[in-house]
Amino acid sequence: MIEIRLEALAYVYRGGIRALDGVSLTVPAGQRLALIGQNGSGKTTLVRHLNGILRPTAGRVLLGGEDTARRTVAELARSVGLVYQNPDRQIFGSRVRSEVAFGPRNLRFGTDRLHTAVDAALAATGLTAEADTNPYDLGSSRRKLLALASVLAMETPVLVLDEPTTGQDEPGMAMVAGIVEAASAAGRTVIAISHDMRFVAESFERVVVMRLGRILLDGSPAEVFARRSWEPLQSTFVEPPLAAVVGDRLGLGSTPTDDDLVDAIVRRSPG
Amino acid sequence: MLTFESVTYRHAGGVRPAIDDVSLELGEGEVVGLVGGNGSGKSTLCLIAAGLAPRIVGGTLSGRILIDGEDIAPMPMHELVARVAIGFDDPWTQLSGVTGTVYEEVAFGPANLGMPRDELVSRVDAALSSLAIEQLAARDPAHLSGGQQQLVAIAGLLAMGPRHIVLDEPTAQLDPSGTSLVANAIERLASEGASVLVVEHKTDLIARVAKRLVVLAGGTIVMEGAAAELLADPRLRDLGVREPSAVRLRRRLVEAGLDPVALA
Amino acid sequence: MVGPLALAGLVVLLPAAVARVVRKLLRATLLLTLPVATSVLVINVLFFPGGRDVLFQAGPVTATREGLGLAIEVLLRLLVISGAISLFYLTTSAAELTTDLERRGVSPRLAFVANASVQSVPAMLERAAAIIEAQRARGLDTEGGPLARARGIVPIVGPVILGAIGEVEQRTLALEARGFSRPGPRTLLWHPADRPIERAARWLIVAALVALLAARALGWHPA
Numbered sequence: 001m002i003e004i005r006l007e008a009l010a011y012v013y014r015g016g017i018r019a020l021d022g023v024s025l026t027v028p029a030g031q032r033l034a035l036i037g038q039n040g041s042g043k044t045t046l047v048r049h050l051n052g053i054l055r056p057t058a059g060r061v062l063l064g065g066e067d068t069a070r071r072t073v074a075e076l077a078r079s080v081g082l083v084y085q086n087p088d089r090q091i092f093g094s095r096v097r098s099e100v101a102f103g104p105r106n107l108r109f110g111t112d113r114l115h116t117a118v119d120a121a122l123a124a125t126g127l128t129a130e131a132d133t134n135p136y137d138l139g140s141s142r143r144k145l146l147a148l149a150s151v152l153a154m155e156t157p158v159l160v161l162d163e164p165t166t167g168q169d170e171p172g173m174a175m176v177a178g179i180v181e182a183a184s185a186a187g188r189t190v191i192a193i194s195h196d197m198r199f200v201a202e203s204f205e206r207v208v209v210m211r212l213g214r215i216l217l218d219g220s221p222a223e224v225f226a227r228r229s230w231e232p233l234q235s236t237f238v239e240p241p242l243a244a245v246v247g248d249r250l251g252l253g254s255t256p257t258d259d260d261l262v263d264a265i266v267r268r269s270p271g
Numbered sequence: 272m273l274t275f276e277s278v279t280y281r282h283a284g285g286v287r288p289a290i291d292d293v294s295l296e297l298g299e300g301e302v303v304g305l306v307g308g309n310g311s312g313k314s315t316l317c318l319i320a321a322g323l324a325p326r327i328v329g330g331t332l333s334g335r336i337l338i339d340g341e342d343i344a345p346m347p348m349h350e351l352v353a354r355v356a357i358g359f360d361d362p363w364t365q366l367s368g369v370t371g372t373v374y375e376e377v378a379f380g381p382a383n384l385g386m387p388r389d390e391l392v393s394r395v396d397a398a399l400s401s402l403a404i405e406q407l408a409a410r411d412p413a414h415l416s417g418g419q420q421q422l423v424a425i426a427g428l429l430a431m432g433p434r435h436i437v438l439d440e441p442t443a444q445l446d447p448s449g450t451s452l453v454a455n456a457i458e459r460l461a462s463e464g465a466s467v468l469v470v471e472h473k474t475d476l477i478a479r480v481a482k483r484l485v486v487l488a489g490g491t492i493v494m495e496g497a498a499a500e501l502l503a504d505p506r507l508r509d510l511g512v513r514e515p516s517a518v519r520l521r522r523r524l525v526e527a528g529l530d531p532v533a534l535a
Numbered sequence: 536m537v538g539p540l541a542l543a544g545l546v547v548l549l550p551a552a553v554a555r556v557v558r559k560l561l562r563a564t565l566l567l568t569l570p571v572a573t574s575v576l577v578i579n580v581l582f583f584p585g586g587r588d589v590l591f592q593a594g595p596v597t598a599t600r601e602g603l604g605l606a607i608e609v610l611l612r613l614l615v616i617s618g619a620i621s622l623f624y625l626t627t628s629a630a631e632l633t634t635d636l637e638r639r640g641v642s643p644r645l646a647f648v649a650n651a652s653v654q655s656v657p658a659m660l661e662r663a664a665a666i667i668e669a670q671r672a673r674g675l676d677t678e679g680g681p682l683a684r685a686r687g688i689v690p691i692v693g694p695v696i697l698g699a700i701g702e703v704e705q706r707t708l709a710l711e712a713r714g715f716s717r718p719g720p721r722t723l724l725w726h727p728a729d730r731p732i733e734r735a736a737r738w739l740i741v742a743a744l745v746a747l748l749a750a751r752a753l754g755w756h757p758a
Contacts, residue, residue: 039416039446051672077674088701089662090669092693102690106674136697141309150673167360167443169308169472169511195446198516237448242516258523265529318708327711349717357712364705367713368658369650371630375724380713382722383643391722427713 021213037210081156087147121153226254278334304481308511321357356428362420418449539611579606
């Protein structure tokens with residue numbers, strides 16, 4: 001398992017747009033971290049540095065203490081699995097199973113490990129029964145789960161998800177939340193970009209809010225969604241989850257999740 | 272008034288009907304939310320309502336779809352589009368891709384209808400102002416945010432002059448600020464008398480904009496009624512519908528033996 | 536050599552300078568010609584048959600001055616052609632082109648297709664880049680030897696084609712929903728400015744073309 005460290009990371013796109021403007025961040029191995037903020041705040045640019053697709057304009061990216069500058073993207077793919085937003089930008093297999101096997105095969109998994117990894121990824125995304133289906137016969141929300149499975153099967157110590165809940169219905173949401181939890185329980189680091197604050201508050205232990213290429217807030221959901229953070233959150237169009245708003249109105253302190261709120265009410269009203 | 276009269280639809284080569292005996296009415300100035308799990312037939316229903324299925328995407332349909340009492344089947348597509356418009360989830364593929372300014376993009380649809388130039392101009396002006404995006408008129412659509420592009424796409428539909436608007440997951444690809452722009456736009460349209468049918472997974476948005484709710488499962492309407500009440504129905508979750516934040520919080524409180532009055 | 540040089544200056548560089556796109560033009564042109572140019576240079580310099588004036592010899596190949604001369608001539612022609620194409624794309628607004636084509640009676644569908652195909656090139660490149668990125672993130676080696684690269688073709692070209700098909704389907708629906716299939720003329724929102732000097736320039740180009748063809752037919756051969 002691997003620690004991620006960003007040191008004064010800056011990135012300027014060709015054309016001069018400064019997408020990252022000095023981001024320093026340490027993510028301990030096994031942490032569940034949500035990256036939030038308006039589109040264009042630098043979230044995706046940041047995660048594209050973790051697997052070496054983008055190289056810093058300034059600053060360093062360290063994986064397990066080692067500078068990624070010396071490693072190729074293909075090498076970094078062993079450490080960091082990144083699931084992109086749009087599944088149609090990666091699916092090419094004629095069968096769900098072969099699509100999922102593509103990544104592990106690139107990483108030269110042995111036959112046994114390959115089968116185990118693919119089976120586990122299919123099970124986690126509810127696609128076991130669709131192993132022989134053509135990916136394009138799945139609906140768009142299940143193709144998104146397929147893309148997730150195809151990276152999950154690479155068994156990387158770091159798993160990065162770019163807006164994994166988009167287009168998912170209730171069972172799909174639950175599945176994604178379950179994957180985050182299971183990966184974290186297995187000691188993997190999970191970093192997710194999301195606009196769904198309920199998912200963020202419930203499935204992640206740390207929330208980093210970005211704005212204009214910098215870190216605006218960084219803390220636990222209770223800290224980031226606390227009353228005193230609402231104003232900075234508003235500046236990047238993030239609304240705290242309903243439970244946080246209700247908890248504040250009831251004078252219960254910061255209760256970012258429904259469970260937090262219920263607990264706080266129970267604690268206050270004995271009997 | 273947009274009416275479905277026992278509509279059953281099969282995709283080309285489909286064994287089971289994708290839409291099975293659906294009857295539905297969408298009244299003047301009404302916003303109806305359409306929800307259901309993935310694969311329940313929501314998008315197909317939208318394509319049928321807009322006349323794109325079966326005529327463009329193929330398949331077979333029985334039953335009738337009426338606009339203000341008139342069967343849409345024999346209507347040419349270009350007449351139909353001026354009466355019922357449809358918007359999709361991807362802002363990018365909805366734009367024509369051939370225009371250099373938002374103004375021209377909004378004019379693309381009505382210009383296809385070949386109306387006099389004066390009318391075209393006044394329609395575009397009206398559509399831009401009804402979504403409050405006049406300030407974007409001279410911008411290049413390709414260089415707008417997703418939320419802004421989605422508004423431009425909706426303005427492009429409005430300029431065709433339809434009284435019925437079907438939106439299939441209009442905020443799926445948008446961030447919260449884009450989502451709230453679209454929610455505002457839907458409310459504005461309804462207040463101007465258009466009827467809107469909106470498909471969304473984001474039930475918090477549905478709770479905000481829709482008065483009536485239709486729940487689809489396996490291609491059939493399984494529940495229908497006032498949105499505020501239906502969204503609180505515990506069966507929705509079993510049908511794959513995301514529970515709105517307020518509904519879930521209330522349920523949690525009740526389950527913990529607490530008084531949900533605190534939520535009021 | 537004089538011919539292509541004169542053409543390059545007169546009909547490519549001069550207009551580009553007026554339009555202030557010289558820098559972009561040079562970049563685009565060089566990018567466009569580079570692959571072909573390299574092979575032209577190698578083949579002509581080294582394998583020109585019957586060259587006498589030997590420049591250098593390396594093993595079985597002999598580079599000759601005649602070969603070099605021909606290579607430069609062909610290169611210049613290539614540069615003029617790709618320069619003219621780049622100039623067109625750099626200075627012509629696709630929207631103006633479509634509007635003007637329609638005004639001149641070209642079918643709106645044809646005008647749309649012409650325009651959309653120009654506009655879709657950057658989108659296609661952007662999509663291809665996103666796909667390459669996603670597959671590299673899945674451990675696809677795009678930097679290895681020829682064999683590794685060959686293995687990368689299907690995972691990259693597959694989604695490019697499937698994605699393009701999917702996008703066409705979605706666009707078709709969106710276009711149908713905007714009355715695109717209606718027969719008959721479209722309302723034109725505006726008329727592109729057509730200044731007298733532009734009109735004069737167009738006639739001049741036609742006249743020059745006719746004159747050059749005539750001169751060639753009469754046996755004139757610029758060195």
